[in-house]
Amino acid sequence: MGNNEKVAVAEEEKKSVNEVVEVAIETSYVDNDDWATYRDDEVMQQHNAIQAEEAHKLPFVGDKEPLSALAAEYQSGSPIIQEKIKLLGQSFSAIRRTRGDGNCFFRCFMFAYLEHILESQDKAEVDRIKANVEQCKKTLQNLGYAEFTFEDFFALFLEQLESVMQGNETSISHDELLTRSRDQSVSDYVVMFFRFVTSGEVRRRAEFFEPFILGLSNMTVEKFCKASVEPMGEESDHVHITALSDALGVAIRVMYLDRSSCDTGSVSVNHHDFVPSISDSPNGTTNAVAAKPVMTLLYRPGHYDILYSK
Template sequence: MAHMPESRTSPGPRSRLALPAEAKGLPNRSRRLELRPRTTPTTPHAKLAREAADASARKRKAADGGGDTDAAPPAPEDAAMGDAPPPAAALLADAGGAEGSGSGSDPARLSPDPVSVELSMGGDYYHACCGGPDPDPKPEGPQVPYVGNKEPLSALAAEFQSGSPILQEKIKLLGEQYDALRRTRGDGNCFYRSFMFSYLEHILETQDRAEVERIQKNIEQCNKTLQGLGYIEFTYEDFFAMFIEQLQNVLQGHDCSMGPEELLEKSREQTISDYVVMFFRFVTSGEIQRRAEFFEPFISGLTNSTVAQFCKASVEPMGEESDHVHIIALSDALGVPIRVMYLDRSSCDPANLSVNHHDFVPAANSSEGDDAMTSAPADEKPYITLLYRPGHYDILYPK
């Protein structure tokens, strides 16, 4: 939301990203380490990870009244992020065929150096970003679920019946093509949650096993991208495993298969939903950094930060809103086309209103040189349609 501008074969041997049978359900860091003991890392990044984790443990112990309150000195902060200007949709839309896909970029230039302390903390990083509720929350009304029920589009019309005449007319135009929407919680993660549910729902309805095999190849390539950028695998492997588990479970024919109601229920569980959101955030960050030369002009137009700083501050943390840059990167990395319908007050000719939309079709040059990455056909109509209202994304269902 925010400003707009195995496995290589399936089925087969368990991918190293898949959850072990003993760890089905909610991920558990200590259980994972017991199941798969690791040798002591010796790389500088791994050393930083251990120091960060040890510092975090000391802080928790001190907070609980224990001893050993010495904490590691804080890591230097990156340059402050600038305020993002209004969306540059036209500029980004024209960039699809631009040079500089980054496929031949120098890996050293793309690697965040050093790996951020937050990313090196593994489970602590998740709890910092997606931790439990405030221990002393303020009284408030019922929260919107992470993913809501399917509603007729007339519910959106009723919401704006006393609002802008332009919006009322645009909702009528939307009603000519779409008959329902599904709302998501406005917590800064609505784009990723909308994409998550819409994609899994599509696989559940179509049972497209070829698509599942295709996207799993791309996921494996995304894992290699992050490793090449210097990320430590245990900091993100649970997020990857959670999405793969949900992806496999929407395919029917095995004990863990789930139907529409269970998919909605799982998407509303905080840990499952947040883990999948984090999976998308890491994939998006990896793609942006892998193709840094391509994305750098757009990032510098939005902020005063470097590509690595932008990913650390505006892509990877939970609750950070999404822009065109994020959508392009995720669509390209996974090879999934996305359509976004824009419900706003923009209108060049009030007498001839139309609802603007943009199709984010995976760029052919995004996977150039990566044989393992595959995209949907360029002429395929996006089967994921999101409704954008300034600051928020929901899911739209065509007639």
């Protein structure tokens, strides 16, 4: 029956609703109960107050502290944690904390990577990552992002990358890198750049990431990116780390500091290396990868900091 077919087609088309509108409409239903009694400026004010309070405690990126500072935090804490910090002390000398504002992983990655380039002056690595960044830009274009919504963030990251290479007019010192990482107008832009890159990579390889995302949040890939990757302040999980590591071709080591221990009673610090997968590179090149971790992050449930090897 012709009419039924028409209806089926219409149904099909209804499904392809503008996602922004969909998110907006859904939340308008859900949030009415919780938020109807607050005005939007009140919500904003509270939001800003919380941020200001956090800012007071710690800059986006803190100073380098000896590992003993970490031990001091757990003086009267779990013996397993104390034991693990001792073990960490065998290979690591220092820690650099980041603010716990939901962007800590990206902030760690930004500082640790730029610091690595500043210290190594590795021109080949800079060229390699630039090519990957270019690829990420194409990914976003292919996914239908309007260029003006992400180009500023890309430009700002590339600018920082140029700056940490010495010998240019725009070159910066280690102190300046730290200052910039604490400056919201640089730091947040770079974090947002990483969020775009991560979102693009997750969506480009939706099939690969889908089972992980389903296990994590029971969301579709699309929704996950809109709700947990692109908005600032959304915490990162292993999906984010895998995607960012793959997209930029940068290996990341994460040390896990939690209260887990073996049955035998012996304590060891678990770690995981996020090594970029090379088989799925969009342009088919297999050499665009640094397999050795260029940074080590310390994970405590809900938060990332940077660790420095001895």
